[in-house]
Amino acid sequence: IAGITQAPTSQILAAGRRMTLRCTQDMRHNAMYWYRQDLGLGLRLIHYSNTAGTTGKGEVPDGYSVSRANTDDFPLTLASAVPSQTSVYFCAKLSTGASGELFFGEGSRLTVL
Amino acid sequence: SQQGEEDPQALSIQEGENATMNCSYKTSINNLQWYRQNSGRGLVHLILIRSNEREKHSGRLRVTLDTSKKSSSLLITASRAADTASYFCATDGGYSTLTFGKGTMLLVSP
Numbered sequence: 371i372a373g374i375t376q377a378p379t380s381q382i383l384a385a386g387r388r389m390t391l392r393c394t395q396d397m398r399h400n401a402m403y404w405y406r407q408d409l410g411l412g413l414r415l416i417h418y419s420n421t422a423g424t425t426g427k428g429e430v431p432d433g434y435s436v437s438r439a440n441t442d443d444f445p446l447t448l449a450s451a452v453p454s455q456t457s458v459y460f461c462a463k464l465s466t467g468a469s470g471e472l473f474f475g476e477g478s479r480l481t482v483l
Numbered sequence: 484s485q486q487g488e489e490d491p492q493a494l495s496i497q498e499g500e501n502a503t504m505n506c507s508y509k510t511s512i513n514n515l516q517w518y519r520q521n522s523g524r525g526l527v528h529l530i531l532i533r534s535n536e537r538e539k540h541s542g543r544l545r546v547t548l549d550t551s552k553k554s555s556s557l558l559i560t561a562s563r564a565a566d567t568a569s570y571f572c573a574t575d576g577g578y579s580t581l582t583f584g585k586g587t588m589l590l591v592s593p
Binding site (some may be wrong): 401403405410411412413414415418420426428429460462464470471472473474475476477 | 514516518523524525526527528531571573575576578579580581582583584585586
C-alpha cells in the first residue's frame with residue numbers, strides 16, 4: 371500500500387484556467403515529488419520537496435508551482451493552463467530507510483483544451 | 484534530460500520465454516532502480532541495485548549492473564501474461580530525486 375492519494379483522477383480544463391492537483395500522503399515521509407508522463411518522453415520531474423517548508427525545481431518546472439506547508443500535502447498548481455500541459459501527472463514520495471524507493475500515486479490525467 | 488535510456492522501446496514475447504530489457508545511463512550513479520507500470524496505473528518499485536553490486540535477484544527478476552559500461556539489464560524469467568507492462572530504469576539525480584528513462588513496453592502473449 372503506497373499511502374499516497376492524488377485528486378482529481380481526471381480533469382478537462384480550458385486553457386487559461388487555474389488548476390491545482392492535490393497529493394496527500396499518510397505516512398509522513400519527508401521527500402515528495404511531482405512528475406509528468408508523456409508518450410515518448412517518459413517521466414520528467416517537475417518539482418520536488420525534501421521536507422516541509424522547502425521545494426526545488428526539477429527538469430520541467432515552468433508553468434507550475436508547488437507548496438509544502440506541511441509534511442502530508444504537496445499540491446501542484448498550474449496558474450494558467452496551456453494545451454502543452456496536457457499530460458498524466460504523478461505524485462510520489464520517498465520511502466524512509468536505505469531503499470531509496472519511490473511510492474507513486476495512481477496519477478491525475480489532465481487535458482487542457 | 485533523461486539520464487537512463489531503455490532498450491528496446493517495445494518487446495513482444497510468448498509466455499514462458501525470458502524477457503531482457505537494457506538501460507544505459509550517462510553519469511556516475513550511487514544506485515539504479517527498476518520500476519514497473521501497468522497501463523493506467525502508477526509506477527511500482529521492483530528492485531534497486533547499488534553501484535558496488537554487479538547482480539541482484541528477486542524472484543523471477545535478475546538485474547545486472549556494469550558501471551564501466553554505464554549500463555544495466557533487467558531479466559524476467561519464465562514470463563507470464565501478467566508481466567505485460569512498461570518497465571523503467573531510474574537513476575539518482577541528486578537532491579534525493581530520481582531520473583527515469585522512457586521505458587520499455589513489454590507484451591507477453593498467452
